[in-house]
Amino acid sequence: MAYSSSLDGTRYRFDDLRTLLAAASPARSGDSLAGLGARSDAERVAARYALADLPLRHILDTAMVPYESDDVTRLIVDSHDTVAFAPIAHLTVGGFRDWLLSHAADEATLAAIAPGVTPEMAAAASKLMRNQDLIRVASKIRVVTRFRNTIGLRGTLASRLQPNHPTDDMRGIAVSTLDGLLYGTGDAVIGVNPATDSVENGIALLDMLDQVRSQYGIPTQTCVLTHVTNTIEIIARGGAVDLVFQSIAGTEDANRSFGVSLAVLREAQDAALSLRRGTLGDNVMYFETGQGAALSAGAHHGIDQQTVEARAYAVARAFRPLLVNTVVGFIGPEYLYDGKQIIRAGLEDHFCAKLLGVPMGCDVCYTNHAEADQDDMDGLMTLLTVAGVNFLIVVPGADDVMLSYQSLSFHDMLTLRGLFGVGPAPEFADWLDRMDMRDTDGRMRLLDPQHGRLARLASPHG
CATH class of the missing domain: 2.30.170.30 (ethanolamine ammonia-lyase heavy chain domain like)
Incomplete structure (x- = not known):
């Protein structure tokens, strides 16, 4: 048509x-x-x-990729909730955009319609919105998940502590982990991207991270971001797996380029659930996405990169993840050229995911050959915090020395929490207080390394 x-x-x-x-x-x-x-x-x-x-119902009835040849399309169509869709079924895309910005679309109402919203509807609405519109609507939505703590509550901003090392040196990773904990980061997950993606290395890294978590009673999750098939094997060998990680995309062909299928993701989820390692909940999956992934794999089927990215959130939603984040500027300037495009993409991704009921975070990042700098990232991290993002990724000094890209620093998380009066996940905040790592106003005790049991371990006299 x-x-x-x-x-x-x-x-x-x-x-x-x-x-x-x-x-x-x-x-x-x-x-x-x-x-x-x-x-x-x-x-x-x-x-x-x-x-x-254009009526929303027309979008619902029009397959972007044929149903018969794409399992993501089948997932979107077969899981669509007609009852949840009913309150908005009469709207056009423009009417939907206006309704989303109205007082009628409050937190409870937006949660109720989420199962009836398809990725294409969310993407279409976002294309009619200014940045402030994306922020306003997303700020009304909370998607709360649990494993060992509670992520996504209003008034909180969680962080993934990313202690990567170019050679997977255990001491180097441990030092970066300790450094991040001293800044109050790591409540979303302590997650390592391994330089060597093997089962044996994954087991060793997980064992080390789990030992640190257990020794200090840290109410958080650990994860080695190895391929999902490696994680399945690690679970079979008795490894300390909290979360199953996998990069995902918005078409079957793009996911195949990652070496993954919906069936493999289901197998991994079942394996992780069987371990029963969560103490507060059973959200065991962690997904990463990013605009440009499907195009880089030649698997976008003629769909623009933002819309096909939104389709990845339908995949994520089906597996009830603890965490999802877009690595918004990681793929490079071929897909998001400069700071303006990166900022816009980050806000789009967050809006679309939250509208679909996905617990969205962001790696606010860029590569050194993009027309972007840390000032652009300062802007995006601030806007996403206003928009109610579930978590942000932080690395030592904002410079990931293994993946060779620029992200946010531990200090940035302190700035955002102080500026907006938001805190870590409540269980993690309680742990920081039990360890005497915060003052009576909830600020980290950074200037005196003698304060706190964990801090004393890092001091020259510990």
Whole structure:
């Protein structure tokens, strides 16, 4: 089905829904690389006019990738909740956008409709929104998950402590972990990207992290971000697996490029659940996504990168994850060229995921060959905190020496928590207090290394 719109006497035609959604997207380098997107600002505005008048039900009935050939499409269609969709079924995309910004769309109502919202609906609405609209709607949504602590509560901002090391040196990882804990980070997860992605190395890293967690009674989760098939084998060998990690994407072909399928993810989830390591809940999955992943695999099926990214959240939603995060600027300037595009993509990803009921976090990051710098990341981390992001990733000095990209630092988490009056996960906050690592105002005792039992271990006289 073709769509059309007129602007200043010029009539624009869009051959199908994929073309319309791509033309309505804000400009970004990945869509240009794929030969998608609007050819002019006027065409982009015309596409948004046409999109605004499109009924949500039409999007529901139009498959972006054929049902018969794509398991992500089948998942989206087969899991759609018609009862949850009913309150918004009469709306157009423009009407949906306006309703989302209204007082009627409060926290409870948005949670109730989430199972009825498809990724394409969320992506379509986001294309009609300014950044402040994305922030406003997302800030109304809370998606709460639990394993050993509680992530996503209002008034909290969790963090993934990422103590990567270029050679997986155990002492180096341990030192970075201790450093991060002293800054009050790591409540979402202490998660290591292994330099050597093997079962044996994964077991060794998990054992070390679990020993640290157990020794100090830290109410958090640990994870080695190895391939899901390695994690299944680690579980079979008795490894200390809390969370199962996997990068995912929005089409079956893109997931296949990661060496994964929905069936393998289900097998891994069942294996992790069988361990019963969670004390407060059983959300055992951890997923990472990122705009450009499907395009880089040649598996985007002509869909713009933001819409196909939103489809990945349908995969995540099906497995009740503890954590999901977009690595927003990690793939490179071929997909998100500069700071403006990275900031916009981060806000889009967070909005779409939360609208779908996914517990979304973000790796606020960029590569050194992108037209971006740490000031851009300061802006995005601040905007995401206002938007109610579940967690952010932090690394020593904001510089990941193993993955060779720039992220946020431990200090950034202190800044955000102090600036906005948000704290760690409540169980983790209680642990910091039991360890005498915070003052009576909830601030970390950073200036005196003699304070706190954990801090004394790091001091020269500990």
